[in-house]
Each structure stands twice: as structure tokens, then as C-alpha cells.
Amino acid sequence: MTKFISRKDLTLFISFTAIVLALPFLAAPFGAAYPDLLQRFMIFGIFAIGFNILFGLTGYLSFGHAAFFGVGSYAAMWSFKLLSTNAIPALIFAVIVAGIFALVIGFVSLRRSGIYFSILTLAFAQMSYNLAYSVLTPITNGETGLRMALSDPRVLDRMFFEVPAGTPVPSLFGATLSGWNGFFFSAVFLIATFFLAMRITNSPFGMMLKGIKSNQNRMNYTGFNTRPYTLTAFVISGMLAGLAGALLVVTDPLAGAERMRWTASGEVVLMTILGGVGTLVGPVIGAWVIKYFENIFSSFNNNILYNFWSFLPEGMQSTVVYISSKFVGEGWHLTLGLVFMLIVIFLPGGIMEGARRIGALLERISGRTRSRSELKPTAAE
Amino acid sequence: MFEVIFLQFLNGLDKGSAYALIALGLTLVFGTLGVVNFAHGALFMLGAFCAVLFRRILTLETVTIDPEKLSPWGQPLEIREPLVQAWFGEFGAVLVNYSVPISLLLAIPIMLVIGISMERGLIKHFYKRPHAEQILVTFGLAIVLQELIKAGFGPNPIPQPMPENLRGAADIGSWLGMQANVITYPWWRLVYFLFSAAVIGAVFCFLQFTTFGMVVRAGMADRETVGVLGIDIDRRFTIMFGIAAVVAGMAGVMYTPLLPPNYHIGMDFLVLSFVVVVVGGMGSLPGAVAAGFMLGILQSFASMTQVKAIFPGIDQIIIYLVAVVILLVRPRGLLGRRGVMEA
Numbered sequence: 001m002t003k004f005i006s007r008k009d010l011t012l013f014i015s016f017t018a019i020v021l022a023l024p025f026l027a028a029p030f031g032a033a034y035p036d037l038l039q040r041f042m043i044f045g046i047f048a049i050g051f052n053i054l055f056g057l058t059g060y061l062s063f064g065h066a067a068f069f070g071v072g073s074y075a076a077m078w079s080f081k082l083l084s085t086n087a088i089p090a091l092i093f094a095v096i097v098a099g100i101f102a103l104v105i106g107f108v109s110l111r112r113s114g115i116y117f118s119i120l121t122l123a124f125a126q127m128s129y130n131l132a133y134s135v136l137t138p139i140t141n142g143e144t145g146l147r148m149a150l151s152d153p154r155v156l157d158r159m160f161f162e163v164p165a166g167t168p169v170p171s172l173f174g175a176t177l178s179g180w181n182g183f184f185f186s187a188v189f190l191i192a193t194f195f196l197a198m199r200i201t202n203s204p205f206g207m208m209l210k211g212i213k214s215n216q217n218r219m220n221y222t223g224f225n226t227r228p229y230t231l232t233a234f235v236i237s238g239m240l241a242g243l244a245g246a247l248l249v250v251t252d253p254l255a256g257a258e259r260m261r262w263t264a265s266g267e268v269v270l271m272t273i274l275g276g277v278g279t280l281v282g283p284v285i286g287a288w289v290i291k292y293f294e295n296i297f298s299s300f301n302n303n304i305l306y307n308f309w310s311f312l313p314e315g316m317q318s319t320v321v322y323i324s325s326k327f328v329g330e331g332w333h334l335t336l337g338l339v340f341m342l343i344v345i346f347l348p349g350g351i352m353e354g355a356r357r358i359g360a361l362l363e364r365i366s367g368r369t370r371s372r373s374e375l376k377p378t379a380a381e
Numbered sequence: 382m383f384e385v386i387f388l389q390f391l392n393g394l395d396k397g398s399a400y401a402l403i404a405l406g407l408t409l410v411f412g413t414l415g416v417v418n419f420a421h422g423a424l425f426m427l428g429a430f431c432a433v434l435f436r437r438i439l440t441l442e443t444v445t446i447d448p449e450k451l452s453p454w455g456q457p458l459e460i461r462e463p464l465v466q467a468w469f470g471e472f473g474a475v476l477v478n479y480s481v482p483i484s485l486l487l488a489i490p491i492m493l494v495i496g497i498s499m500e501r502g503l504i505k506h507f508y509k510r511p512h513a514e515q516i517l518v519t520f521g522l523a524i525v526l527q528e529l530i531k532a533g534f535g536p537n538p539i540p541q542p543m544p545e546n547l548r549g550a551a552d553i554g555s556w557l558g559m560q561a562n563v564i565t566y567p568w569w570r571l572v573y574f575l576f577s578a579a580v581i582g583a584v585f586c587f588l589q590f591t592t593f594g595m596v597v598r599a600g601m602a603d604r605e606t607v608g609v610l611g612i613d614i615d616r617r618f619t620i621m622f623g624i625a626a627v628v629a630g631m632a633g634v635m636y637t638p639l640l641p642p643n644y645h646i647g648m649d650f651l652v653l654s655f656v657v658v659v660v661g662g663m664g665s666l667p668g669a670v671a672a673g674f675m676l677g678i679l680q681s682f683a684s685m686t687q688v689k690a691i692f693p694g695i696d697q698i699i700i701y702l703v704a705v706v707i708l709l710v711r712p713r714g715l716l717g718r719r720g721v722m723e724a
Binding site: 059061108111112114115116118119120122123124126127130131133134135136262263266269273326330331333334336337338340341344345348 | 417503506510512513514516517518520521522523524525528529531532536648652655656659663693694697698701702704705708709712
């Protein structure tokens with residue numbers, strides 16, 4: 001019998017948990033320590049980890065992952081409306097629905113690989129998005145978005161106790177999920193997702209997926225039918241996307257179709273690449289960085305810029321402010337696009353690869369022979 | 382019934398032309414350089430904004446306040462006169478009126494420069510890297526380009542008027558000896574279709590009947606052998622990339638009166654054009670053109686009320702549905718060559 005979990009993994013997992021739970025304190029110096037933003041960190045961390053299980057391990061680049069995210073949102077919302085305002089049934093329901101959805105789409109899309117797979121998933125996601133806007137309006141409430149109403153049936157709630165007056169909000173067995181409660185609730189799921197991803201990466205199943213990534217033909221020659229493995233990875237990753245979507249609805253009880261647009265799918269690709277494809281922590285870091293800068297950069301305005309560049313001489317200041325104002329606020333996507341391009345061009349392994357290179361450089365400088373910086377897993381090439 | 386079908390067929394042509402032009406450029410790039418270019422839609426958008434820019438330049442105007450007359454609101458009347466008109470008189474007015482087609486003259490050199498510098502500056506370094514990385518870097522480039530346009534021109538669509546005497550509709554039915562005013566088709570859409578047919582024809586003739594085109598076709602078939610024969614194939618392919626950019630840009634310029642361009646118009650078309658390329662067959666030029674028109678027309682048929690009554694929402698998904706079926710049944714696409722990206 002092998003040990004349940006290796007020492008290296010245990011250290012990684014414990015430090016990850018500690019960092020996540022300490023985020024309210026750690027993020028304070030960066031001005032990010034408010035529950036709404038941190039909750040988004042958690043949610044998009046889950047989304048990115050889920051995406052990475054597919055893209056990082058098997059190499060299949062899906063351009064339609066936002067569809068599962070959106071389906072999860074809608075499913076959770078319907079559970080709030082029909083069953084109960086309790087978050088647990090909503091999450092379970094959302095994960096199941098997203099899983100079934102992923103099973104169907106994955107079954108079809110995985111018949112092709114490479115660019116064709118990307119386009120198939122993109123096509124399915126766009127179909128879902130267009131349908132959610134047009135014909136499926138009774139289910140999705142079209143452009144307005146789906147939200148909870150006082151008159152919802154909520155069968156389970158009404159069966160067991162008196163329904164309180166006022167607009168219903170998601171809760172957890174009576175405790176509210178707004179503010180810090182919501183953050184810790186999502187944090188638990190992020191940690192669980194991380195653990196799952198870690199176990200998958202190290203399992204024989206994960207090895208199989210990596211084998212598929214490096215050479216699918218050879219895997220076939222050795223007698224493995226690779227499709228069930230890729231399909232499983234696809235479904236797991238779809239379910240995690242659904243979970244993330246459902247958690248977003250718990251935070252912010254409004255499910256809209258724009259979360260299924262291909263730009264949303266592109267965002268999760270950006271997060272994963274930025275952090276580091278195929279690494280465990282990378283996607284989470286990528287998601288955090290993007291969400292953080294999205295939040296900080298888009299709140300910049302000209303006043304802040306004037307203060308920032310105040311050390312410059314008068315005439316130059318306004319020019320510099322004018323130029324830099326194009327990169328923040330509304331234009332923060334420009335910065336994102338540039339950073340993303342630079343990462344793909346110079347550092348395809350993302351932030352994790354950069355950290356590793358810096359680590360290696362420091363080691364070479366200090367002349368140590370034995371490396372102890374192998375805590376973080378290397379990219380699965 | 383025949384009239385209705387014929388009308389829908391015509392309605393599909395202009396969208397189909399746009400798809401065909403973009404897909405043609407995508408296929409040229411893929412067939413020559415082997416690069417999957419997600420920034421191609423951004424080139425379409427840049428073309429459209431060449432038209433916007435050109436019109437802005439033409440309509441730079443002087444504002445003089447005439448204190449004698451009053452505007453309907455009781456303010457002194459402002460007289461705006463475009464500089465071009467002040468300098469050239471009647472000819473200036475004609476210039477402003479035909480600003481969209483004339484801006485092609487501006488767009489062609491600009492797009493050629495953009496295309497060639499894009500290939501030399503960025504895409505050149507990605508030939509040897511996996512397709513996924515090519516997709517990602519061009520995707521990033523597309524974001525950057527469209528955000529630059531957004532920073533320069535703002536997020537809202539900017540309507541471009543078409544030339545005055547091309548407004549209104551052509552009575553195509555009466556040309557064909559049918560009842561008058563049954564089948565009418567807007568003039569500009571007709572112009573767009575004819576224009577794109579001409580561009581497509583020109584590209585094919587260029588490839589088929591010039592020495593340059595022959596070398597490029599040879600390079601598409603077997604790059605190494607052409608290189609061994611002492612021909613600088615990289616250079617020709619760079620020029621082909623420039624031509625693809627010009628084709629996309631011209632498609633964008635001429636499309637502006639039909640759809641006011643905004644910064645994400647390119648991406649909206651790109652997603653569809655990729656589907657078109659895949660349906661037509663990766664690397665097949667006739668396939669791209671045929672699939673472009675076919676999907677445009679199919680989309681137009683699917684948005685008929687009679688069809689929508691049977692399959693609700695079919696107009697939203699028809700293109701993707703066709704793509705899914707084609708990819709599963711005939712992975713190399715309608716006219717794709719055997720063995721090209723047939724994974």
C-alpha cells in the first residue's frame with residue numbers, strides 16, 4: 001500500500017489552505033480585503049482549476065467553458081426558486097446539471113481534437129448563449145436575467161417551516177451567505193477543488209491524461225481507449241465550472257446569459273495561461289491576478305493618475321496621465337491583452353514558470369547544489 | 382412561394398459575402414503560413430474603422446456663427462461647412478458623399494502595412510510553436526487591437542451613411558420579368574455582393590494566372606521543395622498575409638453602411654468565419670468561399686417566420702448546428718483536401 005498522500009503534497013495542500021483562509025488578512029495591504037472581491041477570487045479559482053483539469057492535463061483547448069458556468073448559474077437559480085433557498089441543494093443540483101450538459105457536449109466534441117475541438121466547443125457555447133437569449137427565455141428570462149421572487153414555490157422550504165417575509169436570499173441552513181460568511185463558504189469549496197485537482201494530477205488517471213497530452217497516438221497504440229479518459233476529464237471540468245457558476249449565484253442572486261458568452265470562455269483561458277498551464281496553483285494565481293487587477297485598474301480615474309504621476313514636471317504630467325488613462329478604467333482590457341500577449345510570447349509557462357526560473361536563477365547565484373524549492377509542481381509539458 | 386424563397390436567397394448573399402471574404406483571408410493565411418489567426422476579425426474591424434477615419438477627415442468642418450439668422454431653438458444659427466467642400470466645391474461634396482467606397486483607397490495601403498508588419502513582427506515567431514499557442518497569441522493581439530480602437534473611437538457603433546444615390550432598393554423582380562415591387566433588394570447590398578464577387582475573383586485570378594500566384598500555390602503544396610529551388614518562399618507568404626489583411630480590410634470598409642462598426646464587430650464576425658472555414662475545409666480556398674455563401678444563405682432561410690414556427694430559435698443556431706454536423710460527419714470539411722488537419 002502506498003501512502004494516502006505524499007509529504008510534498010501534504011505541505012502544498014496545507015500551505016494552500018492556510019493562504020486561502022488567511023486571505024482576509026493577507027489581501028489587506030493590497031486593498032483587496034473585502035468579501036465581495038475575495039469571494040470572486042474563490043469562485044474564479046474554482047473555475048480556472050476546473051478548466052486546467054481539461055486543458056492542462058489533456059491539452060484539449062476548450063473555447064466554450066463559460067457555457068457550463070452559465071448552466072450552473074441557471075440551475076442553481078432554479079433550485080433556489082423551486083426547491084429551497086438553502087445553498088447546498090442548489091450547488092448539488094447545479095453540479096449535476098452542468099455535468100450532464102458537459103457529458104453531452106463532451107461526447108460530441110471529443111470526437112475531434114486540436115483546433116476542431118476548440119471550434120466545436122465554441123460552437124456549442126455560442127449556441128447555448130444564443131438560445132438562452134432567444135427561445136429559452138421562459139427558462140432563462142432572456143436579457144433581464146433570472147432572479148428570485150417572493151412568489152416562487154420553494155417546495156422544500158414551505159414544507160418544513162414558515163417562509164419568512166421579504167425578498168428571499170440564498171442561505172445555509174438559516175445562516176446568511178452574504179459578506180464574510182459567503183467568502184468562507186466559497187473558500188471551503190475552493191480548497192476542496194484544489195484537493196481534488198491534486199489527487200487527480202497524482203493519480204493513475206491523471207498520468208493517463210498527461211500521456212494523452214504528450215502523445216495520444218502512442219496511448220492508443222499501447223492499447224488504451226483514450227476517449228473515456230478525456231470524456232471524464234471534460235465532465236469533471238464542466239462540473240467544476242458549474243459549481244463556480246452556482247457559487248456566483250449564491251453571492252449575487254442574478255443569473256444572466258452574458259456569462260455564457262465566448263468572451264467569458266476566453267477569460268478563463270487567460271487566467272489559466274497567465275498563471276501557468278498544467279500546474280496546480282497556477283490557474284488559481286492567474287484567476288486572482290486577473291480579478292484583482294480588473295477590480296483595481298477599472299476603479300482608477302484621472303485624479304488617482306494625477307497623484308500617481310505627481311513627481312513629473314507639469315507639462316509632462318498631463319501627457320503621461322492621458323496616455324496611462326487609456327490603460328486603466330474602461331481600458332483595462334488593453335492592459336490585460338498586452339500582458340497576456342507578452343506572457344504567451346516570452347513565458348508560455350505563465351507566472352509559475354517565471355517563479356521557477358527566478359528560483360533557479362537565485363539558486364545558481366547562491367551556488368547551492370541541492371534544491372529545496374521543488375515544493376511547487378513543475379509544468380506538465 | 383418562389384418569390385419568398387428567392388428573396389431570402391438574396392438576403393443571405395450580403396452576409397454570405399462578408400463571411401466568404403473573411404474566410405478567404407483566414408484560409409489564405411492558414412494555407413500558406415499554417416497559422417490559425419484569431420486576429421483576422423480584428424483586421425476586418427480595422428478596415429471598417431479606416432472608413433470611419435476617412436470620413437472623419439473628410440468632414441472636418443468650420444463652424445461660423447451667423448448672428449443674423451436664428452435656429453429653430455432661438456439660438457444664433459451655426460453654419461457648418463466641411464473644409465473639403467469649401468476647398469473643392471461640388472467635387473468636395475461628391476467626395477463626402479462617396480466617402481465609403483473612396484476610403485478603400487486609404488484602407489488598402491494601411492491594411493497592407495498592418496498585415497505585413499503583423500506577420501514580420503509577431504506571427505513569424507510562432508510558426509514552429511503549437512497551434513494552441515498560435516491561437517492564444519493572436520487572440521491576445523485581437524483583444525489589444527480592439528481595445529486600441531475602443532480607446533480611440535469610443536465604445537459605441539458609428540453609423541456610416543452610404544452614397545445618396547445608392548440608398549433605397551433595386552427592383553430585381555421586375556428586371557427578371559416578374560411583377561414589380563415584389564422582390565426588392567437594397568442597392569448597397571447588391572453593391573456589396575458584386576464587390577465581394579470581384580475581390581474573390583481577383584484573388585483567384587491572382588493565384589491562378591500570375592507567376593507569383595503559381596509560386597505561392599506551389600509553396601502551399603510543398604514549402605520545402607520550393608525553398609530548395611532557390612525561391613524565397615517566406616517573403617511571398619508574408620505578402621500573401623498582407624493580401625489577406627487587405628481582403629479582410631476591404632470587406633470591413635464596404636460593410637460599414639450595412640452595420641455601424643463598433644470595436645467588437647470583428648470578433649463577432651470572426652467566430653462565425655472560423656465556423657465557415659471549418660465547414661468549407663481547412664486550407665481550401667473554394668471551400669471557404671462556397672461555405673461562406675452557403676451559410677449566409679442558410680442563415681437567411683432559417684430566419685423566415687415559416688421556418689421559425691416549426692423550429693423555434695433555429696435562426697440563432699443554424700450555422701453552429703451545420704458546423705457540428707459537418708465536423709462529425711466529414712471532418713475535413715466540404716471541399717477540404719484529404720489529410721489536411723483531419724484530426
